[in-house]
Amino acid sequence: MSMLTDLLASLFGMALLNGEKTFWLPEQASTAAKNVDWIFMFIYWLSTFFFVLIVGLTILFVIRYRARPGHKEQPSPSHSTLLEVTWSVIPSILLFFIFYYGYKGFMDLVVPPSNSYEIGVTAQRWSWNFTYPDGYVSENLHVPVDRPIRLVMTSEDVIHSFFVPAFRVKRDIVPGRYNVTWFEATKPGSYQIFCAEYCGTGHSDMLAQVIVHDTGEFDRWLEESSGFLDKLAPAEAGELLYKQRGCKQCHTLDGTIKIGPSFKDSYGIDHVLTDGSTVLAEENYYRQSMLDPQSQIVAGFDPVMPTYKGRLKDKEVTAIIAFIKSLSPYGAVEAETETPTESEAQPETDSATDDLD
Amino acid sequence: MNGSDSTTTADSAAGYSSAQASSDNYLTHGKGIMSWLGTLDHKRIGVMYLGCILFSFFLGGIFALLIRTELLTPGKTIVDADQYNQLFTLHGAVMIFLFLIPGIPAALGNFALPLMLGAKDVAFPRLNLMSWYLWVIGAIFAVASIVMGGADTGWTFYTPYSTSTDTAVISMVTGAFILGFSSIFTGLNFLVTIHRLRPPGMTWFKMPLFLWGIYGTAVMQVLATPVLGITLLLLIVERTLGFGIFDPALGGDPVLFQHFFWFYSHPAVYIMVLPAMAIMSEIFSVFSRKHIFGYKFIAFSSIALAILSFLVWGHHMFTSGQSALANFVFSALTFSVSIPTAIKMFNWLATMYKGNIHLDTPMIYALTFMFTFGIGGLTGLFLGALATDIHLHDTYFIVAHFHYTMFGGTVIAFLAALHYWWPKMFGKMYDEKLGRIAAGLVFIGFNTTFFTQFIMGSQGMPRRYYHYLDEFTIYHQISTAGSYLMAIAFFLMLYYLVKSLVSGKPAPANPWGGNTLEWHMTSPPPYYNFKEAPHVGDPYDFSDLEWDEKTGGYVSKSGRGAS
Structure with a gap:
């Protein structure tokens, strides 16, 4: 089937090769668009053929057999199983192809x-919130070009629908559940986002843009935008990250033990590890526990923590450490003076690239 | 068709007696308003339904014109966003619940079904009248929502929007709930009538295909409509008592509502279209003077559609987040629905082959149907295919598609049937020339209005949008121009139909040369329909009929006539 698919795709996608806007379809700006469009054109030409056949014969019959002096109806069979089977089976086969593709x-x-890059989408009457892995939230959707983007979407109120015509992507956003869609933009630029599910007074104003950045530019944009790390005190930013980035599922703040040790009164004391050694909980201990958790498992806990190497930036690591310190009587006083600067916090063992995000 | 003098030979041996008709027919049998409001005669109930649904069509049309006028410019033109949302809700709800669903079965079907079957009336005349009263009560509730603040949910009432908006949803939903019962009663009545009241000789395969279509419709009305009833009731309960059925904030599931709603509303699409197809089978045969081609295939395809229509509701929800497996199954089943439809189209085409095609107004509409419903059906392929539906869902492409099926299919067929049976119903001929002009204007206006919507839809214009981007302006303006043309056509139609009632030529018994039973009785039909069980022959054998210049209609060569 794949050779046939390629043939059909190139045949019916022909007019769309350059991806510009055509009479029927908007500009193509995602990897999916090409695929959707040739199927669209395939159905289009098939439909056109049958439409011309039906209407053409209708017109032909009307002209040839119209009532006029001297013309009478002529006998012809009023039943033919062969014909009925023919015009049932041939369309059925064609329909199967349409269905399959x-x-x-x-x-x-x-x-x-x-390997998709994940962005959270929260829809509410009548605006969009896009949440990036670093916790930064924007109103327009910023994405890097040539990289699959996975959107995990939910609604704060009624049903909405995420629709980007240039990407041929649409997915309803239903309150009380997460709906997922994805796309990979192929051209830098700005593309329209519509809300496609009716949501009341401002439905037609619930618009946003997808801004597709060149490779590399996106990270720069995000880094610059994610200024909350700079604007907030490190401990406050750390608390935000603690909530957003999945720490709180395992580490409590009140001393109770869940899956990992509590963060309360953790800083500044000695921890006994599974190998019997003792380690003083200071900055480097936490840093290593985030980037290489398996290396220092506290006695009594299972080695289940995933690495955050590549998922947390240095600034974020620092902020989280500052937050943990603020929860301990040992850390609270020292915190003002001992927060490591960025240059001090350069990784010693971190030779791996950040290919995990 | 082109006859001139008609009444002079009224008491001729053939028995096509319009003089007799004017002395005692169902219209003159009983005088005064109470003889109508309390009537049990299916023909009078049909006429009452006709008046009501034509008024609904007028009302829905006014809403449509207001919508189209608002969309002349990208910003505000005549109404604000909330009023706009109420307008498209009213347009959809009025057109679907008050006009399209009861349109052909309850109005024209009520009139024609017992006549074509050879029965004196429907099986349950009182239930028939009750269904009309329920329609009136339901319509009052639905339309009353306008003064109660207007519902703004769209005709689909999707939760949790419909449970959280503070507009008059309950009134509208109660209206739809009551209208559902009206529809169930009509369907039930027709089912029993077709099963129990066939005269001797009227076997299943001697039945005109219109009856097969109405039969399939009735099955769907009886089986699907209760689901809508309970769904709307649950919606009301959730709104008023706060039960968490659909609202996730209360522990419900909003997508469940969509499943329930479309479980009714997809069969409802066929409740609207199947009678339209049923009419086509009559008109193509009569106006081509040829036996219908493939009778059994058309009959069984009606039943196939009635059954398959229950299995495809999920195709309205391809983007809702239902599982890929569900989408797979619903897409496959959706394509299976197109086969019976294709069979019908090809059979009508084959019926015209070697015929003697008379281009009277009903046939003009039938030919229009081939064109417009052809587009409506074929564009469904884009929507049944999953990959393309994702892009086209909830855009103007959908709006155009369902108008090509609902208007290009059902309304066109309704107009064909209205012009076909008008002489029989009222005993008067309308102005044939104006009829053809109006039909032509409807064709041009309709295609101008809705074809442009395919283009803007596939370009990405979402539906139910009050504001729109500047790039779509030109499409919207062409579309609006087309809608005004259609409005002109409908006012022209109103003019010549009313004129025909006042000063139209008396209609002969059989102006088109049909061979179904209603054409063998006077126009308008006598009160009791048939004094004795009628002679039943092949409804599509026209060999016994010949054009009679004197009556301006067709008469039987063998002397078979009105009883």
């Missing part, structure tokens, strides 16, 4: 690649 294209549209 439609389904195949759909699976490509809904299954995100595993």
